[in-house]
Amino acid sequence: MLRELRVAFVMLLGLTLLTGVAYPLVVTGAAQLIFPRQATGSLIQRDGKLVGSDLLGQAFTGDKYFHGRPSAAGGVPYNGLGGAGSNLGPTNPALAEAVGNRVEEVRKATGDSAKSVPVDLVTSSASGLDPHISPAAALLQVPRIARVRGMSEQEVETLVGRHIEGPTWGLFGAPRVNVLRLNLALDASPR
Amino acid sequence: MNAGWLEVGIFLVVLTAAAKPLGKYMALVYEGKPCGLDRLLGPVERRLYRVSGVEPQVEMNWRRYAVALLIFNLLGLLAVYVLQRLQDVLPANPQDLPAVAPDLAFNTAVSFATNTNWQAYSGESTLSYLTQMLGLAVQNFLSAATGMAVLVAFARGVARLSAQTIGNFWVDVTRSTLYILLPLSLLLAMALVSQGVVQSFASAAEVTLVEPTIDAGGATVTTQSVPLGPAASQIAIKQLGTNGGGFFGVNSAHPLENPTPLSNFLQVVAILLIPAALCLTYGALVRDERQGWALLATMFLIFVPLVIACGYAEQNGNPRLTSLGVDQHASALQSGGNMEGKEVRFGAVSSALWATATTAASNGSVNAMHDSFTPLGGLVPMWLMQLGEVVFGGVGSGLYGLLIFALVTVFVAGLMVGRTPEYLGKKIEAFEMKMAAVVILVPPLVVLGGAALAVSTEAGRAAVTNPGPHGFSQILYALSSAGNNNGSAFAGLGVNNLFYNTLLGVVMFAARFWIIVPVLAAAGSLAAKKQTPVGPGTLPTHTPLFVVMTAGIVILVGALTFVPALALGPVVEHLQMIAVP
Numbered sequence: 001m002l003r004e005l006r007v008a009f010v011m012l013l014g015l016t017l018l019t020g021v022a023y024p025l026v027v028t029g030a031a032q033l034i035f036p037r038q039a040t041g042s043l044i045q046r047d048g049k050l051v052g053s054d055l056l057g058q059a060f061t062g063d064k065y066f067h068g069r070p071s072a073a074g075g076v077p078y079n080g081l082g083g084a085g086s087n088l089g090p091t092n093p094a095l096a097e098a099v100g101n102r103v104e105e106v107r108k109a110t111g112d113s114a115k116s117v118p119v120d121l122v123t124s125s126a127s128g129l130d131p132h133i134s135p136a137a138a139l140l141q142v143p144r145i146a147r148v149r150g151m152s153e154q155e156v157e158t159l160v161g162r163h164i165e166g167p168t169w170g171l172f173g174a175p176r177v178n179v180l181r182l183n184l185a186l187d188a189s190p191r
Numbered sequence: 192m193n194a195g196w197l198e199v200g201i202f203l204v205v206l207t208a209a210a211k212p213l214g215k216y217m218a219l220v221y222e223g224k225p226c227g228l229d230r231l232l233g234p235v236e237r238r239l240y241r242v243s244g245v246e247p248q249v250e251m252n253w254r255r256y257a258v259a260l261l262i263f264n265l266l267g268l269l270a271v272y273v274l275q276r277l278q279d280v281l282p283a284n285p286q287d288l289p290a291v292a293p294d295l296a297f298n299t300a301v302s303f304a305t306n307t308n309w310q311a312y313s314g315e316s317t318l319s320y321l322t323q324m325l326g327l328a329v330q331n332f333l334s335a336a337t338g339m340a341v342l343v344a345f346a347r348g349v350a351r352l353s354a355q356t357i358g359n360f361w362v363d364v365t366r367s368t369l370y371i372l373l374p375l376s377l378l379l380a381m382a383l384v385s386q387g388v389v390q391s392f393a394s395a396a397e398v399t400l401v402e403p404t405i406d407a408g409g410a411t412v413t414t415q416s417v418p419l420g421p422a423a424s425q426i427a428i429k430q431l432g433t434n435g436g437g438f439f440g441v442n443s444a445h446p447l448e449n450p451t452p453l454s455n456f457l458q459v460v461a462i463l464l465i466p467a468a469l470c471l472t473y474g475a476l477v478r479d480e481r482q483g484w485a486l487l488a489t490m491f492l493i494f495v496p497l498v499i500a501c502g503y504a505e506q507n508g509n510p511r512l513t514s515l516g517v518d519q520h521a522s523a524l525q526s527g528g529n530m531e532g533k534e535v536r537f538g539a540v541s542s543a544l545w546a547t548a549t550t551a552a553s554n555g556s557v558n559a560m561h562d563s564f565t566p567l568g569g570l571v572p573m574w575l576m577q578l579g580e581v582v583f584g585g586v587g588s589g590l591y592g593l594l595i596f597a598l599v600t601v602f603v604a605g606l607m608v609g610r611t612p613e614y615l616g617k618k619i620e621a622f623e624m625k626m627a628a629v630v631i632l633v634p635p636l637v638v639l640g641g642a643a644l645a646v647s648t649e650a651g652r653a654a655v656t657n658p659g660p661h662g663f664s665q666i667l668y669a670l671s672s673a674g675n676n677n678g679s680a681f682a683g684l685g686v687n688n689l690f691y692n693t694l695l696g697v698v699m700f701a702a703r704f705w706i707i708v709p710v711l712a713a714a715g716s717l718a719a720k721k722q723t724p725v726g727p728g729t730l731p732t733h734t735p736l737f738v739v740m741t742a743g744i745v746i747l748v749g750a751l752t753f754v755p756a757l758a759l760g761p762v763v764e765h766l767q768m769i770a771v772p
Contacts, residue, residue: 001258003244008263010243011361012270012333015368018235019428020329023373027380027424031390034381039390041417041447043398050398053417055387055446059404069535076406080416081315081395083441085532085560087683089661090509091768095531095563100515107516116518119508123517123531126444126542126559132535134525136518172198173452174526174538183401 044184052180056080057131060183063109063148066133066141068179069120070102073128086124099123109144132176135164145186159185195506195526195540198456199498202544203491206463213464214471214483220370221343221363221476232369239365250356253715256344257708259360260337264704267333268304271326272296275318284319285394291317298692303327305703306334306434306585308555308678309695311687313440315418320392327436328425332376335432335465336367338587341707342469345591346476348714349615352722357714371465372432379461380427386457387450390423422448430461433585435555435678443545443558444534455537455558459545462554466490466583469590477615481733486593488735492742493582494551497571502543504568505529510769532563543568550575553585555678562657562665562681566765570757572679573668577757578749579634580675588676588703591710593741595630596748598623598713600741601730610728617720626709626716633705635752637698638674642667642756650690656683659767664760673698 031039042054052058057068059077074082088095102122107113121137138160146153163182167173219226229236240247251259275291278284291299295311302309303326314323340363347357384390395416403413422438426448429436436442443449443458467487474483506528508519521527521539528539537545542559549556550572561569575582581592598619605612605619612619645651645666655662665681672679673695680686686695731737 004259004262005266007243007245007361008259008266011239011245011263011364012266014239014243015333015365016270016325016329019332019368019373020325023376024324024328024421024424027377027384027427028390028392028421030381031384031423035384038387039384039423040393041389041391041396041419042387042450043396043417050396051401052398052415053396053447055450056415056417057446058400058402058415060402061404062402065402076412077404078415080418082313083315083439083445085441085444085563085682087560087562087656087681088531089562089657089664089683089764090529090531090565091511091659091661091764092657096511096515099512099517099531103516114516116516118525119512119517119519119527119530120525120535123512123533126532126534126557127441127446129441129446130534130536131446134535136522136524139524168452171201172456173536173541174195175524176535180401187401 044180046184051184054178054181055131056129058180060179063144065183065186066138066145066179067121068133069130070122070124071128072124078129080129083127083129085126085128106140110140115140131178131180133179135160135175135177138177138182149186159189195502195538195544198541199502199544202456202459203495205460206467209460209464210467210471210487213468215475217371217468217472218475220366221472226370228370228374236365236369240361243361245361247359247362250359252355253357253711256357256360257711260340260707261704263360263364264304264334264337267330268300271300271303271330274322274326275299278319278322281319281321283321283324286319288317288319294689294692295687298696301696301699302678303330303434303436304334305676305699306338306432306553306588307673307676307699307703308429308434308436309673309680309699310436310440310678311692314437315439320420323425323438324421328428331425331428331432331434331436332368332372333364335372335428335434335586336364338585339367339371339469340364340587341710342473342587342591343476345594345710345714346473348717349617350477351718353720354718357711357718372428375431376424376427379431379457380423382457383423383426383454386454387447388423388426388454389419389447390421391419392421393419395419418447426458427461429556430458430554431465433462433466433552433554435549437556443556444560449558452536452541455541455545459548462548462552462556463583465586466552466589469587473590479615479733482615485733485738486590488738489593489741490582492738493578493745494547497551497575498544498547501547501568501571502540504565505539505543507565509565529563529565529568532560534558546572547575549679550677552583553580553589553675553677555672557679560682561668561679562683566761566768569664569681570761573664573671573761574749574753574757576671576675576677577638577753578745579631580677581745585676592630592706595627595710595713596745597732597741598627599631600737600744601732603744604730604740608728613723613729614732616722616725617717618723622716623713626713629709630706631748634674634702637701638670639756641670641674641694641698645670645694648690650688654685654688654691656685660760660763664764667756667760669695670698674702676702
C-alpha cells in the first residue's frame with residue numbers, strides 16, 4: 001500500500017511535468033512562433049493605438065455606428081473579463097419583456113413600426129462578447145447609418161456587402177458580419 | 192436548406208472516417224506493439240517507470256488495479272485542491288487572484304479528478320494560470336487516461352481465458368497519456384491557435400473602445416480587457432479527453448476559446464473522436480472487429496435521431512418571440528432559430544449539434560447556453576446524460592458503460608429463451624449481473640435522490656433563476672450532469688454556494704468511482720472464466736438485431752427511470768410555450 005502510494009506520487013509528479021508544464025510550454029512556444037497575432041488575442045491597431053480584437057465584440061449604442069447584439073456580460077456590456085449569457089429560459093416572462101423592448105427600440109431607430117426584426121439583433125449571445133450580427137441585422141441598420149453619416153444607402157450597403165462572411169467553405173457555421181470591423185471601415189470611409 | 196444540416200452530415204462522415212485509423216492505432220498502443228511514436232517517446236516512458244518504481248511487465252489482478260487507480264486519482268484530487276487553496280502565494284498568478292474558498296475548491300477538485308469538469312466558477316476571474324495548468328489541465332489528461340485504462344482492463348477481462356490479471360494500471364495510464372492524448376492535443380491545440388484561440392502567458396491586453404460605453408453603475412467605460420492565457424493547450428485536451436472544462440467561464444461559446452466555424456467543427460469532432468475510436472480499439476483487443484462496429488452502430492442509432500430532434504427544435508425558434516415581431520426564419524442572410532444564448536457565427540443547428548455531442552459524450556463543454564434552449568431542445572441533452580453517458584460517453588467510461596448494458600442485453604435475451612447467457616464466449620453469471628446492476632443503478636440513484644433533496648430544501652430552491660417548470664429543469668439538469676460526470680449546466684442556476692458545491696461534489700465522486708470499481712470487478716471475474724464454445728443457443732453480439740436490442744435496453748432503462756421527472760420539467764414547459772401565444 002505504502003509502495004503504491006510512492007509510485008502514485010512520483011507518477012503524478014512526472015505526468016504533471018509532461019502534461020502541465022512541458023505540453024503548454026511547447027504549444028505556447030510554437031504558437032508564438034507560427035501564429036503570433038492569433039495567439040495573443042488578434043488585436044486591431046488604429047493610428048498606433050489598440051482599439052479592439054477581431055474576435056471580441058464591443059458595445060455600440062450611438063446612431064453613427066452599427067449596433068451589435070445585446071450583451072449579458074457582467075458589470076458592463078461586452079466586459080472582456082465577465083463574459084456571460086442571460087440564461088433566461090424560453091418561457092421566462094423576463095425574456096419576452098426584454099426582447100419586446102428591444103424590438104421597439106430597433107423599430108424606432110429604423111422609423112418603421114411594423115418591421116420584423118432579425119432574431120440575433122434582439123437576443124443576447126451565449127458569451128456576451130459575440131463579435132458578429134447576421135447580414136440581415138446589418139442591412140436593417142443601413143438607412144439609419146446612411147442618414148446620420150450623410151452617405152448614400154448604396155455606399156453603406158456596399159460596405160456591408162464587403163464585410164459579409166458566408167459559412168466557411170459554404171459548409172460550416174452561419175453567415176455573419178463583424179460589427180467592429182464594419183464600424184472601423186465606416187470610420188475610415190470618406191464622407 | 193440550412194447549411195447547419197449539411198454540417199451535421201459531414202460531421203458524421205468525418206467522425207467515422209477518423210475513428211477507424213485512430214481505433215487501430217490505439218489498439219497497437221495498448222497491446223504494447225510498435226506504434227511509431229514509441230521510437231520518439233519510448234525513452235520518456237521507460238524513464239518514468241524507472242524513476243517511479245513501476246515494473247511494467249508485472250500485471251495486476253483487479254483488486255490491485257482498482258487500488259492503484261483510486262490512490263492515483265485521490266492524490267490528483269488532493270493536488271488540485273491544494274493548488275487552489277494556495278494559489279495566492281504561488282507563482283504564475285498575474286491577476287493576483289485570491290485563494291479559492293474551501294467548498295468551491297473541493298467541488299472543482301472532485302469535478303476535474305472525475306472527468307466531469309463541472310464549473311461552479313468562472314476561470315478568467317477565479318483561477319491563476321498555475322492552477323489552470325498544473326491542476327486542471329493535468330487532471331484533464333489523467334482523468335481521461337484513467338477512463339481509457341479501465342476500458343482496456345475490461346477488454347482484457349473479456350479477451351483472456353482463465354487469467355488472474357487484467358493489466359498494469361500504471362502502464363495503461365502512461366501509454367494513454369503519452370501516445371494518444373498528448374500527441375492529439377498538440378495537433379489540435381495548434382490548429383485552434385491558427386483560428387485565433389489565445390495561447391500566451393501575458394496578462395489581459397487593454398484596448399481602447401471605439402465608442403465609450405456605460406457600466407451598470409452609470410460610469411463611463413473607455414477600455415476593454417482582452418483576456419489571454421494558455422487557453423488553446425487546455426481546450427484541446429478538454430475536448431479530446433471529454434473533460435469539457437472551459438478556460439473561460441462561458442466555455443466554447445467564448446470567441447477567444449472557439450473563434451470560428453472551423454474551430455467549432457474541429458472541437459465538436461474532437462469531442463466524440465476518442466470515444467468513437469475506442470469502440471474499434473475494443474474490437475481489435477477482443478479479436479473481433481465486428482464487435483467494435485456493432486458498439487459504434489449502437490451509439491449512432493441513439494445519437495443521430497437526437498441530433499435531428501434537438502436541431503429541429505432549436506431551428507424552429509421560440510413561438511413567444513415570433514408574436515413580438517421577431518424574424519426567426521432561416522435565410523441566406525441569417526441562420527435564424529432560437530438565438531437567445533447562441534452565437535451568430537455558429538447558428539442554431541451547429542449549436543444543437545454541439546449540445547447533443549457534448550452530452551452524448553460526457554464532455555460538457557458548451558458553445559451555446561443550454562439554459563436558453565427551447566424546452567424540447569434542452570430535453571435532448573438532459574436525457575442523453577440521464578441515459579448514463581453510454582452513447583459515446585466519457586473516453587473509456589462511455590464504452591465500459593455501454594458494455595455493461597450489452598451484458599444486461601445478453602442476460603435479458605438469455606431469460607427470454609431460457610439459456611445461460613454468454614458474451615464473447617464467457618458465461619454471464621450472478622456476480623457479473625450484480626456488478627452490472629450497481630453500475631446501472633448508481634447514477635439514477637444519485638441524480639434523482641440529489642434532485643429530490645435540492646427541491647425539498649430552501650438552499651436548493653434558492654439557486655433557481657427561472658420561474659415555473661424551467662426552474663425545476665435547472666435543478667434536474669445540474670444533478671443529471673454531475674451524476675453522470677458530464678459537466679454542462681443550465682448555467683443560470685446559482686451553484687457556487689456551500690449546498691450545491693458539497694452536494695454536487697459528492698454526487699460526482701459517487702458517479703465516477705462507484706462505477707469504476709464494479710466494472711473492474713466484473714473484468715476480473717470475466718478474465719478468470721473459461722471459454723464456452725459457441726452453440727446453437729448463443730446470441731451473436733455483432734448483428735443488427737443485437738445493436739437494436741442493446742439500444743432498446745439503454746433507452747428503456749433511461750426512459751423508465753427519468754420520464755416522470757422530465758415530464759415535470761421540459762415537457763410541461765413545452766406545453767406551456769406552445770399554448771400561450
